[in-house]
Amino acid sequence: MHPNDEVKRESTSNAGPIRSAEPPSDDRLTGRHRAPGRRNPLRRSPLRDEGNPPSRIRSAVGSTPVRLTLVTGITCCLGFVAFTESRAATTPTQPLHAALVDTAALADRAAAAEKQAASRAERVAPPTPTPTATTPTPTATAKSKAPTKPAKPKPTKPAKPKPVAGLDQAQMDNAATIVKVGVKLGIPRQGLVVAIATAMQESNLYNLANPALPESLDYPNQGTGYDYDSVGLFQQRTSSGWGAVADLMRPAYAAQAFFEALLQIPGWQQMSVSGAAQAVQVSAFPDAYAQHESRATTIVAALV
Known part of the structure; x- marks a missing residue:
């Protein structure tokens, strides 16, 4: 239908069909303006x-x-x-083709960085670790492996016994030496009391030198005595065969010489303290040893 037909139809909707005053045209091939019976020379046949x-x-x-x-x-x-x-x-995203381009570029950059890092790792040797303060050096290791001499224990002085029975420290020390030697030799308690009582009577438990033997003054002593050539705790005489002056001036040697002589007395254990002491010493005052028995027993009890 031609567009002009729509306008004419709207204008004559109530008046019925109105024909156009325009003469039929051969140029119009469709619509109601086509002349009946006439053939459009421009229209081709279906075959064409x-x-x-x-x-x-x-x-x-x-x-x-x-x-x-x-x-x-x-x-x-x-x-x-x-x-x-x-x-x-409204969507703050870049176009799809731009995103694809950026992703491809990032992937290419990452691959190139990995290849570059791998090539550097192949060319450059790994760094040598720096020794720390805790890592021992060869010199320190050699020193640590060197054998160390064990430290010698310092000798400790035995505690001095406290004086008893009216003795002073020098007397108590001499009594302790006598008891120590007797215990070492296996002397029973009765023999220890005999030895302490004898030393109390002979020297009052002091290590005495003698001017009659000038040599005795050259050794440590605690005073002097004047009984012939007698020296030491037990006033033993070098002329009677008890030993050399140097030996008799040592309290331990003098105590051992007394105990060895006591052991030579038959039945000394059944004797009194005074009788056993006199059997060893052969003193001019045999009953003098008995006065020291009580104190000697107290001293031995404090040391043993």
Whole structure:
């Protein structure tokens, strides 16, 4: 239908059909203006149209259903384009092709960095670790492996016994030496009391030198005595065969000489303290030893 037909129809909707005053035209091939009985010289026969595809396409496009279809398709395309543009305006993302380009570029850069790092690792030797303060050096190791001499224990002085029975420290020390020697020799307690009582009577438990033997003055002593050539705790005489002056001036030697002589007395253990002491010393005052028995027993009890 020609567009002018729509205008004329609207103007004469209530008056009935009105024919156009325009004469029929040979140029119009469709619509009611076509002259009846006349043939359009420009229209080709169906046989010729079969060999001319463009004319068939134009005739198909000119039909109303095809036009409606094209309009609908164009409208849909315009709507899709408008939706895409609005989505792109509200979404702060870059276009797909740009994102793909950036991703590919980043991947290429990462691969190049890995190759460069691998090549550097192959060329450069790993760094040598620096020794720390805790790592021993060869010199320190050699020193540590050197054998060390064990430290010698310092000799400790035995505690001095406290004096008892009215003795002073020098007397108590001499009594302790006598008891120590007797215990070492296995002398019973009775023999220890005999030895302490004898030393109390002979020297009052002091290590005495004698001017009659000038040599005795050269050794450590605690005073002097004047009984012939007697020296030491037990006033033993070198002329009687008790030993050399140097030996008799040592309290330990003098005590051992007395105990050895006591052991030579038969039945000394059944004797009294005074009788056993006199059997060893052969003194001019045999009963003098008995006065020291009580104190000697107290001293031995304090030391043993």
